[in-house]
Amino acid sequence: MTRTIHVTLDINGEMHSLDVEPRVTLLDALRDHLELTGTKKGCDQGQCGACTCHVDGQRVLSCLTLAAQVEGRQVTTIEGIADDDGTLHAVQRAFLEHDAFQCGYCTPGQIMSAVACIREGHAGSDAEIREYMSGNLCRCGAYNSIVAAVREAAELTAGVRQKAEAA
Incomplete structure (x- = not known):
């Protein structure tokens, strides 16, 4: 008989109650239990960055993070960064404008890392x-467009912040 634990997860501002095995990763909880498939499973070893999401505003590799570890913390996935009305996040818009993707598989992780990169002042x-984003691999080689x-x-984010501070 497989032992399960009960976890309550705050994902993109919504609470989710799950019964999972103790060893279930955040990535598997998102994809297999909550059907939030934007976060990708690439290497499943913490080396490619495709599974990047945010926990309490910090980027994490969800393939290396147990679901039980994030109970009581705020988890944000690629599905949760756009505005409630569907307006894309500035990073999402910039990725579209610069064709910063080819196959798109790494794109959610790249975007989540880029949001953290900007928020933490590494841009x-x-x-x-390039240094801050180096943990996110792109097999298609769209790095120049990603950096742009x-x-x-x-x-754009700095300009919006400056306008808000001036008001």
Whole structure:
């Protein structure tokens, strides 16, 4: 008989109650139990970044994080970064404008890392963006477009922040 534990997860502002095996990762809870398939399973070893999501605003590799570890914490996935009215996040818009994807498999993880990159102040130069985003692999080689998208989103975000502070 398989032992299960009960976890209550706050995913994108919605509470979800699950009975899962203690070893179930956040990635598997999202994809297999909650049908939130935007977060991708790439290597399942924490090496590719496709499974990146945010826990309490910090990026995490959900394939290396147990679902039980995030109970009582706020989890944000790619499905949760757009506005409630469907308006895309600045990073999502910039990825579209710069064609910062090819096959798209790594894109959700890239976007989640880019949001954290900008929020944490690591988008001051292309070199800094490349360094901060280095944990996210793109098999198609869209790196130049990804850096351009992150740079543009950072500039837009900074401009919005400056306008808000001036008001």
